[in-house]
Amino acid sequence: MSTPPAFDAAFAGQFAELLRWRRDVRRFRRDQVPAELIETLLAQVELSPSVGHSQPWRWLSIMEPGQRAAVQASFRRCNAEALTAYEGDRAALYARLKLEGLQEAPVQFAVFCDHATERGHGLGRLTMPEMLDYSVVAAITQFWLAARIHGLGVGWVSILEPAEIAAALDTSPDWKLIAYLCVGWPTEECDVPELVRAGWETR
Amino acid sequence: MSTPPAFDAAFAGQFAELLRWRRDVRRFRRDQVPAELIETLLAQVELSPSVGHSQPWRWLSIMEPGQRAAVQASFRRCNAEALTAYEGDRAALYARLKLEGLQEAPVQFAVFCDHATERGHGLGRLTMPEMLDYSVVAAITQFWLAARIHGLGVGWVSILEPAEIAAALDTSPDWKLIAYLCVGWPTEECDVPELVRAGWETR
Numbered sequence: 495m496s497t498p499p500a501f502d503a504a505f506a507g508q509f510a511e512l513l514r515w516r517r518d519v520r521r522f523r524r525d526q527v528p529a530e531l532i533e534t535l536l537a538q539v540e541l542s543p544s545v546g547h548s549q550p551w552r553w554l555s556i557m558e559p560g561q562r563a564a565v566q567a568s569f570r571r572c573n574a575e576a577l578t579a580y581e582g583d584r585a586a587l588y589a590r591l592k593l594e595g596l597q598e599a600p601v602q603f604a605v606f607c608d609h610a611t612e613r614g615h616g617l618g619r620l621t622m623p624e625m626l627d628y629s630v631v632a633a634i635t636q637f638w639l640a641a642r643i644h645g646l647g648v649g650w651v652s653i654l655e656p657a658e659i660a661a662a663l664d665t666s667p668d669w670k671l672i673a674y675l676c677v678g679w680p681t682e683e684c685d686v687p688e689l690v691r692a693g694w695e696t697r
Numbered sequence: 698m699s700t701p702p703a704f705d706a707a708f709a710g711q712f713a714e715l716l717r718w719r720r721d722v723r724r725f726r727r728d729q730v731p732a733e734l735i736e737t738l739l740a741q742v743e744l745s746p747s748v749g750h751s752q753p754w755r756w757l758s759i760m761e762p763g764q765r766a767a768v769q770a771s772f773r774r775c776n777a778e779a780l781t782a783y784e785g786d787r788a789a790l791y792a793r794l795k796l797e798g799l800q801e802a803p804v805q806f807a808v809f810c811d812h813a814t815e816r817g818h819g820l821g822r823l824t825m826p827e828m829l830d831y832s833v834v835a836a837i838t839q840f841w842l843a844a845r846i847h848g849l850g851v852g853w854v855s856i857l858e859p860a861e862i863a864a865a866l867d868t869s870p871d872w873k874l875i876a877y878l879c880v881g882w883p884t885e886e887c888d889v890p891e892l893v894r895a896g897w898e899t900r
Contacts, residue, residue: 498886499714501846509712509846511702513744513839541716543841545855547890547898576823584818593821614898615787618796620779622855624830628875631831635838636716638746643704643712652748652825672831683701687750695750695817 512639514685519647522598522678527646532601532677535640542636544629546614551630552606552669564662565604565654565674566596572653591692594651599676604659605634610668630672637675647680715842717888722850725801725881734847735804735880742840747832749817754833755809755872767865768807768857768877769799775856794895797854802879807862808837813871833875840878850883 501509536553544550556562573593580588596602607630619625638648656671689695704712739756747753759765776796783791799805810833822828841851859874892898 496888498888499711499718501711501715501848505708505711506846508702508704508708509715509843510741512704512712513741513843515702516744516746518746538713538716541719543719543721543838543853547892572824576820579819579823588820591820616782617779617791617794617892617897618855620782620856621775621858622874625855627827628831628834631834632838635746635835636842638835639839639842640712640716643709645704650746652821652828653823655824671825685699685701689750689820694820 512642515683516639516642517647517680517684517687519649519676519680520592520595520688521681522595522600522647522676523681524598524600525679527601527678531644531646535637535644538640539633539637542629542633544614544632545619545625546617548611548614548626548629550608550611550613550626551633552608554604554606554663554665556602556604556663561662562596562602565602565659568654568658568662569594569596569651572655576653587692587694591689591694593653595649595676595678596651599649599678601677603675603677604663604671605630605673605675606665606669607672608666608669610666627670627672634673634675641677645679646677649676650674651676715845718886719842719845720850720883720887720890722852722879722881722883723795723798723891724884725798725803725850725879726884727801727803728882730804730849730881734849738840738843738847741843742836745832745836745839747817747835748822748828749820751814751817751829751832753811753814753816753829754836755811757807757809757866757868759805759807759866764865765799765805768805768862771857771861771865772797772799772854775858779856790895790897794892794897796856798852798879798881799854802852802881804880806878806880807866807874808833808876808878809868809872810875811869811872813869830873830875837876837878844880848882849880852879853877854879
């Protein structure tokens, strides 16, 4: 064990800026991301909190064109279905939103929770079994912040049918899809969420 | 919109240290925490990512002794039940673990997800409705890191019966309990998770 770090006011201020400028990114440049940078970020994610120290996150890097096409097809189907839930101006606005960067993002991850893991020995999950999934969400949140420090944008795509993604990736039935992430260099930086700028929701 | 911040290598290094030294804390000093600090942290949490910009987190500060006693009673019941799931050495080890700081932590929050919120207009939740809960987990994760920057420890207690907590706090049936958080000054700092030090799980 080394000496605990002390974080000064300058660091606290920069961290606050990090939270303010983290965005859900849907507009990416196609430039590659160094593999070492992604490895560094994934290593940091291993330090995320998890119930019973179960570390149930499973990150699958999705590179294969057929798998990426299947994800895009699932998005198109789900997004068309979602559109039918809106009417009038709200429907017109929804149709104009750009909700994912699946075509452009150079790095993409399907992130699963391994419900079959024996790590953690069930601690903390008897009355709240959803804690295992929440542990994966915490890891994704930390990845998101760590990526932004390096200028990398992350977009979380949830307009997908988890069963279709699992089938396309041939994952274990014990793995639950938590997130599909697009990662890459954003085309712009902004401190206002895109859904606010587009008029979908107020600040 | 102001100028996007640039984060240098020094900040990236300190952030990595923050991830390494964040802990799930169960041992607190009883010293008070300045209310302004908690307010600052909660304000930062408002900037957390949320599906459709729904911001569904509801933070309830739990101060009333009767409510705290009800939470402790729920923990004792659930923890006794959890113990029965283990045998032999594992049961003996479980019985020795300190899994919460409910008696000592000066600040405590029950954090809920408001399933009745109309914010976000349902965007991103049709095929993955659990995204609303995940948004609250992301906010908690950011709170956890922000607190640690100021030396504050956070412990997430999940060995509770959500229905008992909701009854004790008289919350809306639309609110789902995501976490019960103990917050305060930790008695020690360590870069190794307590469950690892106790031999419950490997690194």
